[in-house]
Amino acid sequence: MSALGFRCLAAAVCFAFAFAAFEAAAGPAEVAQIKPRQDKLRDMGGALKAINDEIKKGRIDWDNTVIPNAQTIKDRSAYLLNWFPKGSGPESGKKTYALPAIWQKNDDFMKLGKAAQAEAAKLNDIALKKDENGLKAQALATGKACKACHDNYRSPDYEKENEDE
Amino acid sequence: MTSTEGRMEAALADSTDLRVWDLPVRAMHWLLVIGIGVCWWTGLHNELEYHLWSGYAILWIVLMRLYWGLVGSSTARFVNFVRGPKAILDYASTLHRRDTPHSHGHNALGAISIILMLGLVLVVVGLGLFAVDVDGLYSGPLSSYVTFKQGRHLAHQHYYWFNILLWVIGLHLAAVFFYFIYKRQNLIGPMIHGKRRVDGGDAGDAQMKIAPLWRFAIGGVIVTAIVYAVSIGFYF
Numbered sequence A: 001m002s003a004l005g006f007r008c009l010a011a012a013v014c015f016a017f018a019f020a021a022f023e024a025a026a027g028p029a030e031v032a033q034i035k036p037r038q039d040k041l042r043d044m045g046g047a048l049k050a051i052n053d054e055i056k057k058g059r060i061d062w063d064n065t066v067i068p069n070a071q072t073i074k075d076r077s078a079y080l081l082n083w084f085p086k087g088s089g090p091e092s093g094k095k096t097y098a099l100p101a102i103w104q105k106n107d108d109f110m111k112l113g114k115a116a117q118a119e120a121a122k123l124n125d126i127a128l129k130k131d132e133n134g135l136k137a138q139a140l141a142t143g144k145a146c147k148a149c150h151d152n153y154r155s156p157d158y159e160k161e162n163e164d165e
Numbered sequence B: 001m002t003s004t005e006g007r008m009e010a011a012l013a014d015s016t017d018l019r020v021w022d023l024p025v026r027a028m029h030w031l032l033v034i035g036i037g038v039c040w041w042t043g044l045h046n047e048l049e050y051h052l053w054s055g056y057a058i059l060w061i062v063l064m065r066l067y068w069g070l071v072g073s074s075t076a077r078f079v080n081f082v083r084g085p086k087a088i089l090d091y092a093s094t095l096h097r098r099d100t101p102h103s104h105g106h107n108a109l110g111a112i113s114i115i116l117m118l119g120l121v122l123v124v125v126g127l128g129l130f131a132v133d134v135d136g137l138y139s140g141p142l143s144s145y146v147t148f149k150q151g152r153h154l155a156h157q158h159y160y161w162f163n164i165l166l167w168v169i170g171l172h173l174a175a176v177f178f179y180f181i182y183k184r185q186n187l188i189g190p191m192i193h194g195k196r197r198v199d200g201g202d203a204g205d206a207q208m209k210i211a212p213l214w215r216f217a218i219g220g221v222i223v224t225a226i227v228y229a230v231s232i233g234f235y236f
Helices: A003-024 A034-057 A062-083 A106-129 A132-153 B003-012 B023-044 B048-071 B085-093 B108-130 B148-181 B188-193 B213-231
Strands: B017-019 B195-197
Touching: A034 A062, A034 A132, A034 B148, A062 A106, A106 A132, B023 B048, B023 B148, B023 B188, B023 B213, B048 B108, B048 B213, B085 B108, B108 B148, B188 B195
Parallel strands: none
Antiparallel strands: B017 B195
16 A cells, blocks of 8 residues: 555544544534524514514504514524534533424424524514504514424423523 | 211201302302413413413402402301411311311311412412513513513513412312311312201301302403403503
8 A cells, every 4th residue: 555545544534533523522613503592592582572562562663673673583583594503402411402303303493494584584574664464463473483493393491490591 | 966966967957058159169269270270281382372361261260259259158258268377276286186077168277278379379370461481472461561581580480480389289189188088078079069068066057148149240340351451461
């Protein structure tokens, strides 16, 4: 075996080991997603609450509340599916309510995520049009699109522990 | 007269039934059982749309029970069953005896658990009115008065106090079971059909003074208006 061939083989073996290690243990980049992902999702919940509060009050403040919050939900939802890299589930050892099903049934998860993006975009359109009749229905549809994912892919334990700080 | 003789006499007598719980008390009791069951299930399964409705139902029932505790039939009124510490201790000291007579209505010790349960249900419902769900989708009707973070904190408190309520309900069930097994007193039947058998120690008890149903209807209108106002967050 030539020296070059040996070096190539050694490099390939090293690469294989490195790749296997990468697959087995979550890398720091994946783990680093967990906390900001929780913060961003919580912000989206807060934004939807703000919109629903306006609907409850019956005196809708479009410019100061509905439009900026609809924008937040739409913008965040666009990145939603990037927040769940493989390795950022419970196997990371970090506190997360993300269930392994996210990666086991990833096609379904992605489908629900894209549906939520579509609803968030519609909500933003309605906010910009200041369509009072459409707002209530679309806030509900958006919330349900969020919930659809949470019902199957978030551990119900999140309700038991007070970790919203 | 020993209690055995009394029981025999009672068993032989023709009019052995005393009315103890009126229809509104029994209906509110069992509707509350159903309501809490529905709230428990829908809460655990994040079916908050229905959780809100069952929560309003419970609020209605508890407010009606408070109203009925003021103007209802004699056994439903707080003044007739809430006792002071001495009466409670006296009653507690006879708890181990098997031959004690039936209490007509709530006994002194049971009254504590009734007040505790009513109070806890009010606390849990009250927290739920302000609670915010993590999705910001089905929040309590008064949640617009608190921030997202405060509302989330209240939602956790809602959950915490519900668990305390479950323990007190467990104690209530254990007490009913204790009376059935140890004291041979069936407390469940009267809560269903409203009557109980007379026994030796209490044959002289007065019949329950029944409040008219129209009085319940008046309360129903007022309480429905209150619950409606709460459900729309007082935004008229």
